[in-house]
Amino acid sequence: MMLVIFALVLWAAGFALNARLATGPAADTRSVQLAVPAIFGLTLIGMWELIVRGLEVPGVILPPPSAVAAAFAGELDVIWADFVQTFVKGALSGYVIGALAAFAFAIVADRHDFLKRGLLPVGNFMAALPIVGTAPILVMWFGFDWESKSAVVVVMVFFPILVNTVAGLADTQAMQRDLMRTYGASYVQTLLKLRLPAAMPFIFNGLKISTTLALIGAIVAEFFGSPTLGMGFRISTSVGQLALDMVWAEIVAAALAGSAFYGIIAFIEKRVTFWHPSHRG
């Protein structure tokens, strides 16, 4: 019981500290803006640890963060192998293939107005559907190994990137296009020098949405069958063995991989679309 009270004290202390920082004079500096969410997160983790220990919650319901950290550190080689299987082989390869296919399709569709008008509503519609449902079919077609996960990811990332790229390629003004025409620019020159750069904010929007979808697709596809390896496989089997510390460790790994993936794409975006108003100043 002492620990639970201590957890509440910790919460109050964390909140008071954050309140002071957020309303204080230094609230707009970068370090405070990073410190406040960090303090909030650490307080939550501390409370989780104290409450789980204080109320003696069994580890098969909710393991304390220290047990999760121990599982993460202890099983690092297993988690790394799962990460390579699910993320590098499954998600990343599918992401690249899906993105390239979507670009190619978008550029073809962009050349033909009829195709664009037909494809855009269909693509928008498909992007909202529960495409994860194709996982059992694709696992049946491509086998249990990473090829099927890659295929699910291709289908999942294709439509968001396609729709965004087509919308982006249409985002030039008539004035700009006319200028290119007065320069005597060919279709390819207009595409490379004007329309693709102008489409980049849209394309990166699609790419960023798709990073999460890629990991979801790869993990869910493993629920339908996988080799004895992979994040989805480890999660579903560890849940069966009630080894919840391992499940949480895999979730932490998936969260780190997802955020890092998103972060890398966002970093590249910042470099490529440095001219865009949202990245200036």
Add this chain to the structure above:
Amino acid sequence: MTDTPLSAPGAGVGRSGRVALWLRGAGGRIVPVLTVIAALIVLWYVACIPMNAHQSVLLAERSGAEVTPAAASERRNMGGIALSLRNPGPALSAAFAQDRPVLPAPHQVAVELWDSTAGMRPTSKRSLIFHGWITLSATLAGFAVGTALGILLAVGIVHSRVMDMSVMPWAIVSQTIPIIAIAPMIIVVLYSVGVQGLLPKAVISAYLSFFPVVVGMVKGLRSPDTMQLDLLRTYGATGGQTFWKLRLPASLPYLFASLKIGVAASLIGAIVGELPTGAVRGLGARLLAGSYYGQTVQIWSALFAAAILAAVLVAIIAGIERVLLRRMGLAR
């Protein structure tokens, strides 16, 4: 798009302007969309031939027809396209009517979809309406809870700087992580404390729809600009009045955009929530059972049922959005 004005020579002859506009818009949109859909269906039928070729040729051989190459082991190593080119007759005739095809033809899926919805009592265990309702009830329960909590948190974030600085970064980061990975754990943990059925799936649905609503709603509640806020201050409006009369109405377009994302995510959550425990009821369970027993037609029909459900849910929200925003004078 090449939009000629309605007043161009010969435009809208014999029709009222409104009808002509509608017809032009419909022709400009519906014809290309239908063409693309028709092309997809044709592509699907064509793909059936090589995909199902191995089985069609095997069936033809069993019924006594001549097939080239005669040895089954030789056929196994051939691609589907090569095999259908060598045996065009059997490959073509049997591709669209198999019991467990690798790729079922569109009409097979349509027939199965019709049989398992309209052809059965909705209470039957084989009816897709029954399974769809199981999934839909979890989706809607989770969506309602997730949306309500999301709006509450967004209101808190907008009004408290401390919450904004501590919670908002985490809400944004949480969009980049595959939250769905926790689905199996929620199911099993809740099961071990004696909760099962609708609730665990609803929890997952609520969790998935929660964050899009928070992020969208915060953006929406902040969308009134300084000029509008200053005007309300000159009127002497209280904080509550500013919220109800300016911030909340201004946030609705953002809210609806997030609701459309959230409801699709909720449905995915409910379906995925049915997978890891081997549930026997629901659309996810139909997908899983179909994949265990190789019932491809059943998988495809469950997939289409889920797609139709998602489309209907999004369409309902879009309809409410259109009516509401038009009555509020916000529609563009």
